[in-house]
Amino acid sequence: MPVLNVIQAVNDALRTEMRRDPSVVVMGEDVGRFGGVFRATQGLHDEFGADRVIDTPLAEGGIVGTAVGMALYGLRPVPEIQFADFIFPAMDQIVNEVAKYRYRSGGQYACPMVIRSPYGGGIRGGHYHSQSPEAHFVHTPGLKVVVPSNPYDAKGLLISAIRDPDPVLFFEPKRVYRAAKGEVPEGEYEIPLGQAKVTREGGQVTVLAWGAMWHEADQAVREAAEAGVDCELLDLRSLQPLDVEAIERSVKKTGRAVIVHEAPRTCGFGAELSALIQERCFLSLEAPITRVTGFDTPFPYTLEAEYLPRAPRILRAIREVAAF
Amino acid sequence: MPAKASPLAEKVPAPDREEVLALYRRMLLLRRFEEAAGRVYTEGRIGGFCHLYIGQEAIAVGVHAALDPARDFLVNGYRDHGHALAWGTEPERVMAELYGRASGVTKGKGGSMHMFDAARHNYGGYGIVGGQVPLAVGLAFAQRYRQADGVVVCLFGEAAVNNGSFHESLNMAALWKLPCIFLCENNRYGMGTAIERSSAVTEVWQRGSASAVRGELVDGMDVLAMRDAVARAAAECRPRDGRPVLLEARTYRFRGHSMADPATYRTREEVEQQKKRDPLNVLAEHARAAGLELPRGDLEALEAEVAKRVQAALEAADQAPDPAPEAIWQDVYASPADPALHREI
Ligand SMILES: Cc1ncc(C[n+]2csc(CCOP(=O)(O)OP(=O)(O)O)c2C)c(N)n1
Ligand SMILES: [Mg+2]
Numbered sequence: 001m002p003v004l005n006v007i008q009a010v011n012d013a014l015r016t017e018m019r020r021d022p023s024v025v026v027m028g029e030d031v032g033r034f035g036g037v038f039r040a041t042q043g044l045h046d047e048f049g050a051d052r053v054i055d056t057p058l059a060e061g062g063i064v065g066t067a068v069g070m071a072l073y074g075l076r077p078v079p080e081i082q083f084a085d086f087i088f089p090a091m092d093q094i095v096n097e098v099a100k101y102r103y104r105s106g107g108q109y110a111c112p113m114v115i116r117s118p119y120g121g122g123i124r125g126g127h128y129h130s131q132s133p134e135a136h137f138v139h140t141p142g143l144k145v146v147v148p149s150n151p152y153d154a155k156g157l158l159i160s161a162i163r164d165p166d167p168v169l170f171f172e173p174k175r176v177y178r179a180a181k182g183e184v185p186e187g188e189y190e191i192p193l194g195q196a197k198v199t200r201e202g203g204q205v206t207v208l209a210w211g212a213m214w215h216e217a218d219q220a221v222r223e224a225a226e227a228g229v230d231c232e233l234l235d236l237r238s239l240q241p242l243d244v245e246a247i248e249r250s251v252k253k254t255g256r257a258v259i260v261h262e263a264p265r266t267c268g269f270g271a272e273l274s275a276l277i278q279e280r281c282f283l284s285l286e287a288p289i290t291r292v293t294g295f296d297t298p299f300p301y302t303l304e305a306e307y308l309p310r311a312p313r314i315l316r317a318i319r320e321v322a323a324f
Numbered sequence: 325m326p327a328k329a330s331p332l333a334e335k336v337p338a339p340d341r342e343e344v345l346a347l348y349r350r351m352l353l354l355r356r357f358e359e360a361a362g363r364v365y366t367e368g369r370i371g372g373f374c375h376l377y378i379g380q381e382a383i384a385v386g387v388h389a390a391l392d393p394a395r396d397f398l399v400n401g402y403r404d405h406g407h408a409l410a411w412g413t414e415p416e417r418v419m420a421e422l423y424g425r426a427s428g429v430t431k432g433k434g435g436s437m438h439m440f441d442a443a444r445h446n447y448g449g450y451g452i453v454g455g456q457v458p459l460a461v462g463l464a465f466a467q468r469y470r471q472a473d474g475v476v477v478c479l480f481g482e483a484a485v486n487n488g489s490f491h492e493s494l495n496m497a498a499l500w501k502l503p504c505i506f507l508c509e510n511n512r513y514g515m516g517t518a519i520e521r522s523s524a525v526t527e528v529w530q531r532g533s534a535s536a537v538r539g540e541l542v543d544g545m546d547v548l549a550m551r552d553a554v555a556r557a558a559a560e561c562r563p564r565d566g567r568p569v570l571l572e573a574r575t576y577r578f579r580g581h582s583m584a585d586p587a588t589y590r591t592r593e594e595v596e597q598q599k600k601r602d603p604l605n606v607l608a609e610h611a612r613a614a615g616l617e618l619p620r621g622d623l624e625a626l627e628a629e630v631a632k633r634v635q636a637a638l639e640a641a642d643q644a645p646d647p648a649p650e651a652i653w654q655d656v657y658a659s660p661a662d663p664a665l666h667r668e669i
Binding site for chain 2: 029030033037055056057058059062085087088089123124125126127128129139265266269293295296297298300301302303306307
């Protein structure tokens with residue numbers, strides 16, 4: 001099986017779907033001839049032409065709004081927002097049009113599309129090239145939100161997202177775009193949206209993570225094991241739909257939960273997870289549910305290493321929760 | 325060039341020797357500073373993103389020559405090191421920001437795209453393309469409101485012109501007759517996309533016509549032309565019944581979009597061709613034509629002086645401390661004791 005990194009896996013998924021379905025079109029700033037700033041769309045322009053791999057002007061609201069119109073007429077657009085930080089100019093289209101079209105039209109119309117966007121810190125990008133805006137979209141009914149952590153999942157989830165009848169925000173962990181490598185099957189395969197993956201089984205503490213933070217959490221649970229704390233690690237993969245049964249199963253077993261994300265803490269997705277866990281697992285809890293997150297500040301350039309919830313901070317939380 | 329004449333026959337004085345030297349010195353500072361920034365970036369001393377201004381110096385220096393940082397206002401995009409320097413911010417503080425040091429203009433928490441300087445009315449770089457344009461309208465509105473007489477100059481690249489914020493802003497500025505100069509630095513590319521591939525109308529100076537904003541094309545490689553055009557535009561929009569102006573400065577970036585850009589989307593010949601109109605040479609030629617040729621010795625002295633300045637900035641940045649971890653919590657809200665600030669370490 002070929003070994004790919006996350007970018008190559010995304011590229012592979014796009015190519016696979018474009019070959020299968022002529023209604024799939026890719027669009028965005030420099031996605032065509034240039035192949036995308038992260039090279040996620042490299043080679044697609046050559047293979048599928050400028051009609052299907054569309055270079056757009058710098059106009060995020062226009063890109064997403066145009067994709068809505070395309071989707072309404074049966075195309076399956078996959079717009080790229082070059083960095084998740086630039087999704088905010090398109091916020092109106094996403095929140096008010098993309099998310100609500102089906103509902104607003106009484107089910108007569110829908111605009112399935114996949115908005116792909118690299119997210120997260122770790123590249124010293126500072127305020128405007130580091131943010132993790134997933135919670136805004138989970139908070140918007142009508143959308144689905146997917147965040148892969150590795151190449152295998154990236155391909156399978158992206159294929160599922162493109163085939164999904166509803167709009168999907170697909171956030172790609174740019175920090176591990178090239179660093180995360182793994183075997184990826186050739187051809188098509190789907191990973192259903194809404195299934196978490198238990199990447200390590202354990203009995204003492206449940207750790208929940210997704211995207212780039214899964215890698216930090218993975219390191220932390222390994223170190224925890226060396227220190228005698230046996231963790232169970234879940235890669236959520238999809239935040240909406242959410243595999244709440246898998247979370248419930250694990251926390252009922254361990255009685256303890258640590259949630260990890262890069263976005264700021266307040267109203268981050270961890271807050272929702274924490275609420276769900278206490279609703280469903282109240283009588284099983286042995287310790288307060290603990291969040292390890294980015295701070296409630298803008299994303300700093302120089303102090304990025306302090307800001308991001310790295311493995312040592314996660315490990316500290318695991319120990320505290322285990323010892324509670 | 326098919327420029328539209330300004331209705332105002334504003335008299336702009338021809339340069340004298342002193343001014344030519346001053347303009348040359350300033351452009352040279354921008355050039356050498358950016359060359360140094362590019363160098364230390366590749367050495368890993370600067371992280372993240374770094375967009376160099378090399379090739380576009382005549383614009384920043386021309387703007388500064390026509391306006392007054394004590395009276396006028398600057399709002400900028402992300403290619404902002406050059407404007408910060410031209411507008412007078414100390415090279416030490418700009419370089420320190422690139423390094424992410426505590427002595428940088430935003431205390432090292434922003435980096436390349438965040439060159440602010442409140443003492444000089446520099447309202448900053450802005451990393452969201454097009455997002456800065458409405459801010460200029462607001463600043464200009466506030467000038468009228470307070471009966472102040474500052475002019476706001478707003479810089480952006482030609483890619484920003486395709487963004488809704490540009491058109492919304494020009495309409496408001498024209499409607500309210502605001503003292504605003506919208507200055508497009510058209511270097512022909514937005515990242516890897518040439519203007520012909522992104523814009524239905526490539527004459528940017530015409531794109532204010534929907535809001536009846538007068539447009540003018542300027543040679544962005546010619547610092548004297550820039551100085552004159554900005555001075556005319558300022559004279560036009562500054563009076564209480566004045567109107568905003570859209571200037572399109574045709575220029576070229578000699579380097580890639582950012583330090584990470586191999587610039588494969590344009591040919592070597594094209595870049596070499598453009599370099600023949602290096603703004604430093606264009607000014608030198610003007611001087612020669614006016615009989616103000618700068619003696620070799622003067623130029624060498626200038627080079628040495630600028631090199632020393634840049635070297636001092638590098639050394640200061642190198643030696644400055646990083647911000648303390650505590651700085652993460654500063655400047656989120658006005659008061660660090662505000663209960664809205666959730667501190668969690
Ligand atoms: C809203 C937004 N979309 C996309 C980007 C990514 N981006 C940064 S610069 C740039 C091209 C801008 O080109 P132009 O305005 O011509 O300025 P230049 O780089 O030529 O100075 C792009 C697409 C961004 N920073 N903000
Ligand atoms: Mg440009």
